[in-house]
Amino acid sequence: MKINAQTASRLSVAPMMDWTDRNCRVFHRVMSRHALLYTEMVTAPALVRGGARHLIAFHAAEHPVAVQLGGSDPAELATATAMCVDEGYDEVNLNVGCPSDRVQSGAFGAVLMKSPDLVAACVSAMQEAAGDVPVTVKCRIGVDDQDAHVVLPAFIEVMRDAGITRMQIHARKAWLEGLSPKQNRDVPPLDYDLVHAMKVRFPDMHLSINGGIATMAQVKEELAHMDGVMVGRAAYHTPYDILGNADAEVFGDPRPPLSREEVALAMEDHIGRHIAAGGKLAQVTRHMLGLFSGQPGARRWKRILSERGHKEGADFALVREALPLREM
Structure with a gap:
């Protein structure tokens, strides 16, 4: 279509x-x-x-x-x-x-x-x-x-x-x-x-x-x-x-929106493809730093991804790790 x-x-x-x-x-x-x-x-x-x-x-x-x-x-x-x-x-x-x-x-x-x-x-x-x-x-x-x-x-x-x-x-x-x-x-x-x-x-x-x-x-x-x-x-x-x-x-779509956590988890496939093609985790997660803006734990979320997302071997596991850690 x-x-x-x-x-x-x-x-x-x-x-x-x-x-x-x-x-x-x-x-x-x-x-x-x-x-x-x-x-x-x-x-x-x-x-x-x-x-x-x-x-x-x-x-x-x-x-x-x-x-x-x-x-x-x-x-x-x-x-x-x-x-x-x-x-x-x-x-x-x-x-x-x-x-x-x-x-x-x-x-x-x-x-x-x-x-x-x-x-x-x-x-x-x-x-x-x-x-x-x-x-x-x-x-x-x-x-x-x-x-x-x-x-x-x-x-x-x-x-x-x-x-x-x-x-x-x-x-x-x-x-x-x-x-x-x-x-x-x-x-x-x-x-x-x-x-x-x-x-x-x-x-x-x-x-x-x-x-x-x-x-x-x-x-x-x-x-x-x-x-x-x-x-x-x-x-x-x-x-x-x-x-x-x-x-x-804005568009009148009745489908329920994803939660912030669901949005983060939905990035797994793309991040996997990006890393498999030679990319770095931080090249994706730098755009995700504001996902929890205004929410409890937003600063911790940003710090974890910012400090560790660029490290060698970093992958989607870091996103999974950061989600519960931001609530601590």
Whole structure:
């Protein structure tokens, strides 16, 4: 059955560099059958010129899953898109939001907010290469001293004219000069009202809001205004709080959710495959450290996995050992 990424995007986990790798996505998928999961950003040059196809490998259990591409060359992005479609992704997303210096130097990411016509050319080429697989755009509300109330609707209109029907909007400006990437996640003020206004102005577009959303209560509040909600750091640091009951609360799935302990135990097969393929336990368990966040024993759980997960020979037995020990 074809996965409907648009339906899944009612709740999605944002692409986050160094965090949303395939091990993280398998862990998140254990908690939610329905939420749309994104890869870390993969640059088109790395795929097309660097031959780094391993960066887009994923397990079938991760569906529905989207790949995020970075780049600004239409032909190169088209080639990269075709590779991702061939790999089996349910959506291909273009990054027009990352503020890092490395991304700016490659003339892509948030700096592309200044070049909507170039973005239109990129997504047109990507859509031609993608066939039936949807191409989407993740953007900021503006960059630097741009007037977001002018720039954002104009940008969305150009995207719509280029055939884009679904976008994810990070409700902060990106400051490309004077702020670090980390500061860009917190310092520029959030403007949810502006993003809500875009849904009113573009009712035919499927728009998701991103930025600063930290609880399931906030998710549901935002769904009163928007088609979808994309959660970033909270889905990583407090994953169960966001994803543990998401299927019931966001997607109306009547199946009972797994407990936190059941989620941990459900990772056994994946961890076994990962270690058998030459991987290390800590490469998986580093994404699981927040599973018991806010619960008794959370600190002990994190300490056991952090201190011993990287050791030679560590395997799933350590997870089994840590579960009862955290309660002591």
